[in-house]
Amino acid sequence: MSNTKSLLTIKDLHASVEEKQIIKGLDLDIKPGEVHAIMGPNGAGKSTLGYVLSGRDGYSVESGSVTLNGEDLLEMETEDRARAGLFLAFQYPVEIPGVSNLEFLKASVDAQREARGEDAISSADFLKEAKAACKQVNLPVAFLKRGVNEGFSGGEKKRNELMQMLLLKPKLCILDETDSGLDIDALQVVAEGVNSQRSADRSFIVVTHYQRLLDYIKPDFVHVLSDGKIVKSGDASLALELEAQGYAWLQKEPAEDELEG
Amino acid sequence: MSEWLESAITRARGINDWLAPKRAHALELLSTTKWPTRKTEAWRYTPLRSVERSTAKVIKDVVALSPVDIAGLSAIELVFVNGKFDASQLTKILPEGLSISLGQTLENAQQAQALNAFSTIKPERHLFGLVNDALAQDVVVVSVAEGVEIAQPIRISSLLSHGAESHTRVQVSLAAGSRLAVIEDVQASGDSLNTAFVEYDVASNAYLEHYRFALQTGTNVAIGGSHFNLHDHAKMHSTIVGFGSDLSRLDTDIIHAGQFADAKLNAMYLLDGKELFDLHATVEHAMPNGTTEENVRCIVADRARAVFNGRIHIHRDAQKTLAELNNRNLLMSNTAEINTKPELEIYADDVKCAHGATVAQIDKQALYYLQTRGVSRSKAQVMLNFGFINELIDLMPNAALAEWIRPIIRERFSQMEVK
Numbered sequence: 041m042s043n044t045k046s047l048l049t050i051k052d053l054h055a056s057v058e059e060k061q062i063i064k065g066l067d068l069d070i071k072p073g074e075v076h077a078i079m080g081p082n083g084a085g086k087s088t089l090g091y092v093l094s095g096r097d098g099y100s101v102e103s104g105s106v107t108l109n110g111e112d113l114l115e116m117e118t119e120d121r122a123r124a125g126l127f128l129a130f131q132y133p134v135e136i137p138g139v140s141n142l143e144f145l146k147a148s149v150d151a152q153r154e155a156r157g158e159d160a161i162s163s164a165d166f167l168k169e170a171k172a173a174c175k176q177v178n179l180p181v182a183f184l185k186r187g188v189n190e191g192f193s194g195g196e197k198k199r200n201e202l203m204q205m206l207l208l209k210p211k212l213c214i215l216d217e218t219d220s221g222l223d224i225d226a227l228q229v230v231a232e233g234v235n236s237q238r239s240a241d242r243s244f245i246v247v248t249h250y251q252r253l254l255d256y257i258k259p260d261f262v263h264v265l266s267d268g269k270i271v272k273s274g275d276a277s278l279a280l281e282l283e284a285q286g287y288a289w290l291q292k293e294p295a296e297d298e299l300e301g
Numbered sequence: 302m303s304e305w306l307e308s309a310i311t312r313a314r315g316i317n318d319w320l321a322p323k324r325a326h327a328l329e330l331l332s333t334t335k336w337p338t339r340k341t342e343a344w345r346y347t348p349l350r351s352v353e354r355s356t357a358k359v360i361k362d363v364v365a366l367s368p369v370d371i372a373g374l375s376a377i378e379l380v381f382v383n384g385k386f387d388a389s390q391l392t393k394i395l396p397e398g399l400s401i402s403l404g405q406t407l408e409n410a411q412q413a414q415a416l417n418a419f420s421t422i423k424p425e426r427h428l429f430g431l432v433n434d435a436l437a438q439d440v441v442v443v444s445v446a447e448g449v450e451i452a453q454p455i456r457i458s459s460l461l462s463h464g465a466e467s468h469t470r471v472q473v474s475l476a477a478g479s480r481l482a483v484i485e486d487v488q489a490s491g492d493s494l495n496t497a498f499v500e501y502d503v504a505s506n507a508y509l510e511h512y513r514f515a516l517q518t519g520t521n522v523a524i525g526g527s528h529f530n531l532h533d534h535a536k537m538h539s540t541i542v543g544f545g546s547d548l549s550r551l552d553t554d555i556i557h558a559g560q561f562a563d564a565k566l567n568a569m570y571l572l573d574g575k576e577l578f579d580l581h582a583t584v585e586h587a588m589p590n591g592t593t594e595e596n597v598r599c600i601v602a603d604r605a606r607a608v609f610n611g612r613i614h615i616h617r618d619a620q621k622t623l624a625e626l627n628n629r630n631l632l633m634s635n636t637a638e639i640n641t642k643p644e645l646e647i648y649a650d651d652v653k654c655a656h657g658a659t660v661a662q663i664d665k666q667a668l669y670y671l672q673t674r675g676v677s678r679s680k681a682q683v684m685l686n687f688g689f690i691n692e693l694i695d696l697m698p699n700a701a702l703a704e705w706i707r708p709i710i711r712e713r714f715s716q717m718e719v720k
Binding site (some may be wrong): 094095096097101117118119122123127128130133134136138141143147148149151152155204208 | 409664665666667669670671672674675676677678679684685688
C-alpha cells in the first residue's frame with residue numbers, strides 16, 4: 041500500500057478561526073480506498089478540519105500544506121475543491137427555502153460535469169438518477185420538490201447529504217459527525233449508504249465523537265485528534281479502546297500522549 | 302442657486318416657441334426655488350454634487366445613434382439624439398388611430414390642446430421637471446384615438462453621446478377605451494446629463510402598459526419622471542428597471558383622477574460600485590374605488606446607495622381605495638446603503654392600505670453550502686437570491702422585453718460581490 045500515490049496529504053497544518061488557532065500542526069495521509077476515522081473530544085478541531093479543507097470563509101490557514109491528488113488544495117476556491125472531488129457531509133446541513141432540492145442537486149451535478157468538460161445532464165435523466173438515489177437513502181421522492189433541507193428532520197438532512205454524495209461521486213468524502221442526532225435505524229441507513237460507496241478509488245474521513253458509527257462503517261485507521269493535532273493513530277481497535285476509556289486521559293497528560301502518537 | 306441652474310435658466314430665456322407661456326411659468330417657479338441641499342427632504346439622500354460638477358454640454362452637431370436591438374421586439378421608434386427628435390428614425394406609416402408629432406408642427410387646434418395639457422400631470426414640485434419644462438425643445442406629442450388598440454409598442458429612446466446634455470419631453474394621451482404600450486429608455490455613453498420626462502393621460506377605460514429602463518451606469522447623471530393621470534376605469538401596468546449611476550433619480554406620480562382606476566407599478570433596481578438610484582413614487586388617490594399595487598425591489602452591493610420614497614396619499618373622498626406598497630431589499634455588503642421611506646397619508650375612513658419594507662442580507666452559509674457542492678459563487682448567488690427579482694420580471698406583460706432584460710439583470714447580479 042505504501043507505494044500507492046496518496047489521495048490527500050496534510051502536512052503540518054495550522055489554521056485559525058477569528059484569530060483563534062484551532063488546528064495546530066496536523067499531519068494526515070490518505071490513500072485511495074482508505075477509510076480514516078477521526079475521533080476526539082469536543083473542541084479538538086474535528087469540524088474545523090472539514091471547514092478548512094473545504095475552504096470556508098473565515099477559516100484561515102496559517103501554515104502547512106494540503107494536496108489532493110497532488111494538487112494544492114488550499115489554492116483552490118471552495119467550488120473548485122468540490123470539482124476536484126472533495127465532498128463534505130455537514131454536521132448541520134443548511135436549510136435553503138426557495139431553492140428546490142432537485143434544482144440544487146442538478147446544479148451541483150451540472151457544475152461538476154461542466155468542470156469535467158461534459159454537457160449538462162438532461163432533466164429527465166437526472167430525475168431518474170435522483171429518484172434512484174432517494175430510494176437508496178430511504179427518502180420519499182417528494183423530498184426532491186421541497187426546499188433544500190427545509191423542515192427536514194435531523195435524520196432526513198443526513199440522508200439528504202448522503203444522497204448528494206451518491207449523485208456527485210466524490211473521491212474524498214468527509215463525514216462530519218454524520219451520526220449525531222440519529223437513532224439506530226437512521227444510523228444504519230446512513231452507514232449502509234456509505235458502505236455501498238466504498239471502493240478502491242474513493243476514500244473517507246469519518247469524523248465522530250462516538251465509536252458507535254464505527255460499528256457500522258469499519259475504518260482502516262483511527263486517529264485521535266486533540267487540541268488541533270493528531271495525538272494517536274491506530275487501527276479499528278483504537279476506537280474500542282477510546283470507547284472504554286473516554287477522552288479524559290488526553291487532557292490530563294497531553295505531552296506524554298503526543299510522544300506516543 | 303447653483304451655477305448650473307443659473308446657466309439653464311439663461312439658456313431657457315432664449316427660447317421662444319409655442320410653449321412660451323408654460324416655459325415662462327416654469328422659469329418663474331425656478332427663480333424662487335432654492336437649490337436643494339441635504340436639508341431638502343426630497344433630495345436628502347441624493348446630493349446634487351454630480352449635477353453641479355457636470356461638464357456635459359449641449360451638442361449641436363448631428364450624431365448618428367440608434368436604439369439597442371431587442372430580439373422579438375418590433376416597436377414604433379421615437380428617438381431623441383442628444384435631445385433632438387430624430388424624425389428619420391420614426392416609422393413612416395403609423396397604425397391608424399395613432400399620431401406622433403413634434404409639438405411645433407401641430408395644427409392650431411391640436412397645438413392649443415397640447416399646450417393646455419403640457420405639464421399638468423407632472424407636479425410642479427419637481428425641480429428638474431421645471432428645468433425640463435423650460436429647456437426641452439423638441440416636445441413630442443403622442444395620441445391614440447378613441448377605442449383604438451395599438452398592437453406595436455412605442456419605444457421612446459433618449460440617446461446621448463459622450464459628454465452630452467439633453468432634455469427630452471413627451472406627452473402621451475390615450476383616448477377613451479384605447480390601448481397602448483410605451484417603453485421609455487435612456488442610453489448614455491458617459492459623462493452625460495439628461496432630464497427625460499413623459500406625461501401620460503389615460504382616459505376612461507383605456508389601458509396603458511408602461512416600461513422605463515434606466516440602465517445607464519457609470520458617470521452619467523440621469524434625472525427624469527413618468528407621470529400618469531388615470532380617469533374612470535383606466536388601467537396601467539408599469540415596470541421600472543434601474544441600474545444607477547453617479548446620480549440617477551426617477552420620480553413617478555400616479556394620479557387616480559377618476560373612479561375605479563387600477564394601477565400596478567413594479568420597480569426593481571440593482572446597484573453596484575458607488576452607484577446611486579433614487580426612486581420617488583407618489584400615488585394620489587383623489588377619487589373613490591381606485592386600486593394601486595406597488596412592488597419595489599432592490600439589490601445593493603459594494604458602496605452603492607438606493608433610495609426609495611413611496612408616498613400614497615388617499616384623499617378624503619377616495620373611499621373604498623385599495624392600496625398596497627411593498628418594498629424588499631437585499632444588501633450585499635456592509636457599506637451598501639438603502640434608504641427606504643413609505644409615506645402613507647390617509648384621509649378617507651373606508652379604505653384598505655398596507656405597506657411593508659424589509660431589508661435582508663445574503664445568506665453566507667447557504668452560499669458556502671452550494672459552493673461545497675461545486676456550484677460557483679456567482680451561480681449560487683443567483684440561485685439563492687434572484688428569485689425575488691425574477692418574480693417581477695415574470696410579471697412583465699411583454700415577453701420579448703422580459704426575455705431581453707432577464708439575462709442582463711441576472712448577469713449584473715452575478716457579478717456583484719458579497720462583502
